[in-house]
Amino acid sequence: MPAIENSDALSQRLADSGLRSTPQREVVYDVLLKKRDHPTADEVYARVRSELPSISLATVYNCLETLVQCDLVRAVNFERGPTRYCPNLRPHAHFHDEQTGKTHDIDLPPDLLEKVNSILPRGYNSSSVEIIFRGKAAKTVASIE
Amino acid sequence: MPAIENSDALSQRLADSGLRSTPQREVVYDVLLKKRDHPTADEVYARVRSELPSISLATVYNCLETLVQCDLVRAVNFERGPTRYCPNLRPHAHFHDEQTGKTHDIDLPPDLLEKVNSILPRGYNSSSVEIIFRGKAAKTVASIE
DNA sequence: AATTCGTTTAGAACAATTCTAATTCCCGCT
DNA sequence: AGCGGGAATTAGAATTGTTCTAAACGAATT
Numbered sequence: 001m002p003a004i005e006n007s008d009a010l011s012q013r014l015a016d017s018g019l020r021s022t023p024q025r026e027v028v029y030d031v032l033l034k035k036r037d038h039p040t041a042d043e044v045y046a047r048v049r050s051e052l053p054s055i056s057l058a059t060v061y062n063c064l065e066t067l068v069q070c071d072l073v074r075a076v077n078f079e080r081g082p083t084r085y086c087p088n089l090r091p092h093a094h095f096h097d098e099q100t101g102k103t104h105d106i107d108l109p110p111d112l113l114e115k116v117n118s119i120l121p122r123g124y125n126s127s128s129v130e131i132i133f134r135g136k137a138a139k140t141v142a143s144i145e
Numbered sequence: 146m147p148a149i150e151n152s153d154a155l156s157q158r159l160a161d162s163g164l165r166s167t168p169q170r171e172v173v174y175d176v177l178l179k180k181r182d183h184p185t186a187d188e189v190y191a192r193v194r195s196e197l198p199s200i201s202l203a204t205v206y207n208c209l210e211t212l213v214q215c216d217l218v219r220a221v222n223f224e225r226g227p228t229r230y231c232p233n234l235r236p237h238a239h240f241h242d243e244q245t246g247k248t249h250d251i252d253l254p255p256d257l258l259e260k261v262n263s264i265l266p267r268g269y270n271s272s273s274v275e276i277i278f279r280g281k282a283a284k285t286v287a288s289i290e
Numbered sequence: 291a292a293t294t295c296g297t298t299t300a301g302a303a304c305a306a307t308t309c310t311a312a313t314t315c316c317c318g319c320t
Numbered sequence: 321a322g323c324g325g326g327a328a329t330t331a332g333a334a335t336t337g338t339t340c341t342a343a344a345c346g347a348a349t350t
Contacts, residue, residue, distance in 0.1 A: 020316080022328065041306080056330050061307070075224075080338075082306060083225050095269055104269070112264055116276065119257055123283035124240055124249070130277040131261065138268035165296065165347085186337080201299050206338070225307075227337055 013070040027052050028063040032073060032087040038094075038103045040082040078103070078132055093131035104137060158215040172197050173208040177218060177232040183239075183248045185227040223248070223277050238276035249282060 010029050011021035031047045032039070039047070045060045064085055067073040074086045078096050086094075088105050091113060095104040108131070116129055155174050156166035176192045177184070184192070190205045209230055212218040219231045223241050231239075233250050236258060240249040253276070261274055 020327065022315090024329075054330090056332095058308085058331075059329055062329075077222055077224055079220075079222055080228050093264070095265070095271070098272075106265060106269070109264060112261065115260055116257070119238070119254060120240070120251060120278065124251070124278070124280065125282070126240070126278040126280040127243075128279045130275075130279075132275045132277075133265065133269070133271040134273045134275075135269065135271040137270070163296095167297070169298075199299090201301095203300075203339085204298055207298075 010072065013072055014066075017070055019066060019070070023052060024048075024055055024059050025063045025066060027055075028060060029067055029072065029087070032067070032085055036087060036105075038076060038084040038086050040084055042082065044085065076103075076130075078134075093133060095133040095135070095137065097137045098134055099136050102137075106133070155217065158217055159211075162215055164211065164215070168197065169193075169200055169204050170208045170211060172200075173205060174212055174217065174232070177212070177230055181232060181250075183221060183229040183231050185229055187227065189230065221248075221275075223279075238278060240278040240280070240282060242282045243279055244281050247282075251278070 010026060014021050014025065027048050028044060031044055031051075035047070041057070041060055041064060044064065045055070045057050048055055048060060064073065064075070067085075068075050072087065072089070074088070076084045076086050076094060078084075078094065084103065086105070091108045091110075093106040093108055095106050096102075097104065113129060116131070117126055120126055155171060159166050159170065172193050173189060176189055176196075180192070186202070186205055186209060189209065190200070190202050193200055193205060209218065209220070212230075213220050217232065217234070219233070221229045221231050221239060223229075223239065229248065231250070236253045236255075238251040238253055240251050241247075242249065258274060261276070262271055265271055
């Protein structure tokens, strides 16, 4: 696992952005790292509460937003519905299983992003690409959910 | 322009699904065809009203949903915020200009979808792929918005 | 003309998120 | 230690986008 993906990285990144490390931010980030099933803010709230019962939902939203700003977490929106959060920083696509509702990370080979970017006509300057598959995954597929 | 992208196609597709052609559905579809700037339901509502002043917002939502069901229109969700609607049926990606907020369609070369699909590990069965670019488009880029 | 069923409608309800204003917390300074 | 100031958290209200509900409408069918 890359060194960046642990809690020490958090205070580092926060400091870099002139922000403070707080218990709320740490627990929110820990929760995302611990169960990488692309939870919604509400789901994060529920999980964080078992550790920090007095945290408020607004703070969970604030913390998630902060983590996204610091590039430690990606916010993902397939379809209408709540935003989901993903601490996987490697370039990856999302596979959305329409049967189970679960979302799987699919690592992207380095050359693919190039190839995808190459379809952009002149004048388009892309800073990021998102790829979302929809379909059905075999039961046997190993996954972090 | 492909024959499917006109209003006659609408009653055809509706009939195929056992649905009726109505003035509301026609105007909603016309509005989407006429100005392809990926409008939200509210924006569609505003445009339709100039032609059909008594239509209700609920009906606009209903019609849009119907058109999506008939595969005449794609619903698109980048980021949180309202769903946007797109009558472009060709395989295409979306380029979201972060400066202007405008969304541009980018046609996909036939081999790209193959290439993209090929990164899926065994066991993943994709029924559709969505590709979203974010970035900045040069002012000079020609576009239907 | 009565029946039926799909469609439209207004408004209420709902879900997700953001805003507001008050409080609390932490840090550096005296 | 005590104080001032900015950052962070908080509860709850407000907002936004969408869906639901129940009534009314309308076109086709008996």
